[in-house]
Amino acid sequence: MPVPWFFLSLALGRNPVVLSLERVVGPQDTARCSPGLSCHLWDGDVLCLPGSLVSAPGPVLVPTGLQTELVLRCYKDTDCDLCVRVDVHLAVHGYWEEPEDEEKFGIAEDPAIEEPRNASLQAHVVLSFQAYPTARCVLLEVQVPAALVQPGQSVGSVVFECFEAALGAEVRIWSYTQPRYQKELNLTQQLPALPVLNVSAHGNDVHLVVDIPEDQRFGLSLYWNQVPGPAKPWWHRNLTGPQTITLNHTDLVPCLCIQVWRLEPDSVRTSICPFREDPRAHRNLWRAARLQLLPPRAWRLDAPCSLPAEATLCWQAPDGGPCQPLVPPLPRENVTVNKALEFPLLKGHPNICVQVSTWEKQELQECLWADSLGPLKDDMLLVETRGPQDNRSLCALEPSGCTPLFSRASTRAARLGGPLLQDVQSGQCLQLWDDDLGALWACPMEKYIHRRWALVWMACLLLAAVLFLLLLLKKNHVKAAARSRAALLLYSADDAGFERLVGALASALFQLPLRVAVDLWSRRELSAQGPLAWFHAQRRQTLQEGGVVILLFSPGAVALCREWLQDATSAPGAHGPHDAFAASLSCLLPDFLQGRAPGRYVGAYFDRLLSPDAVPALFRSVPVFSLPSQLPEFLGTLQGPAAPHPWRLAERAEQVSRALQPALDSCFRAPGTGRGMGPEAEDRT
16 A cells, blocks of 8 residues: 655744655656756766856757755655755756848858757756755766757756755855856755654554654644544653554544654644545444433434444334434434434334444444333334425335325235224323424334234244144254253453453353353362362353353453463463363364364453463364454354354344443553553654
8 A cells, every 4th residue: 555654844933834745766866857858967066166157059958947856865765864865957048149140141041050050958067955964966877859949948857856854954055057057056954853744554552653853852642633622632651752553443533643742842743644534444444433312312323433424313112123314304414413402392112223324334323211211112103294284294114115104005004094084183192303394203003003913813822832742843943942051151351441441341142042151250269279270160061051162352361361372281380270271282282183063162352351362272273253343243152052043143242342441441541551442652762
């Protein structure tokens, strides 16, 4: 991918700017010229001897202007020096002198004299460069074809690349020809004393390479530039000398900005936000966004940055179909993040949901007060439209659209049009919204279901008979499924934050339900029996009951496995008195080596803590899941034959993900843990 380079200008003044510097690869100086011209750079430097002014014998090529541009000359990916590119503008100066005899007597021109006038022009242009303690002179040979030779006219330019200079240096540049036909051009420029920031991507990491002189100190801050609202600081550090700051690609969001300033009183601060157009940053922003419903009738979208999205209200039927937009929707404007917003409703209903979407697709959806109002109801939503002269019409919102109550359609709303209208008029329907344009009514359908109780009872009896036969045919399967499955969770106690994360995972699995055994909950038995004896007893009981052993990989667990595999004849080194994972390796690995692991073991790891390739190849003979991204598949494997319907499994996965989120945030953002979303700095000298 292209590597963006940024130059942070901290020059004195009220309006510091941010420049994007071009990168030039290679140590060789080069020259190029405008179309139609030809140019050549002489090898090596020349003596800086302007010489005396001489008269032009006719039209000659002379420099008329100097322009400079800062670039970066790079020898390796991160080894770059500041360099000054010089653009010399050229023009034709002088005329051919007409012989007096020809003008006076009209004598025809000699062809030998006419020939030089139609020839091309050639010039040797000298560029002199001084920037203490460096001084250089280079010679550019330029040739202009006869067709472009027009006295007094510009013919183009020649570009020299480039003179190296230091940050903060004062550079002086002169240009003249040899021989010299006019006074030399000169240009003086003060280079800013600034850090150079290189933002580059390497795999899953993003490197911020800050090139700062060793004797200067700067402050560097990473922050979320939230609009509206003040910037939210995320990370800050004072730097001396070159530094490399490493970010994980999951840390990138569009509003992540970088600010640099001198560590001196009243210094000017300069900021850039290089990830605004990065596709990965926009994907991470949506992953981090959370839609929350607040009592009594409010909602809020939490996100690090502003989101280019709109919010609408919709009606979610219990049949699992798409959520149907309601009239009126929420205001069709960009959502204001991190701010509580009110619903335009009179009453709440569990079937009313909020959708947040972009113009391309729906991103987030939450239904109102699922905890306080209960599950989705089989209610019919009636949409009342009010027109001029008190004209009113009612239709029922169904998957096929809004069906008029007195239509001939073969839908439930059309068959019950009259009774539903009576329910609205008698006040049996709940009014959700009302204004001059119309109203929304939620009408219960339970009584219409009760009228067909005989048919329902017959269907229930038939269903009971079918279920009884299935119970007889699959007796063993049902017995196994009727009881929650046992699971033994093994992990390496890397640190206190990781243990809290393991405890949150075990508690969430216990609610599925799964009968989870983990050493965190059995410290007394571990102390009494010892880790090895406790593991033997738990493993034997779990596998005899048809359960599964979960291996939760972490950097510490991977290190233990590799230690054991490197010396299989001896157990790993000494570990803590409660480290069941280290004690279990001598019993676990033979199962994997002898092919007995599939169906009895399953692996997992947290995707922000460990990469898939880090899991030793020996353990990949069983399913290994990334958490929380593969929670549905992980839960389905744990529950085995008793796994519920996919949509129910997705709900449980969402519950587990929500239960894990506080522990994940605490584990990966806690100071001093050495991992997670925080950047790490490495000195580059």
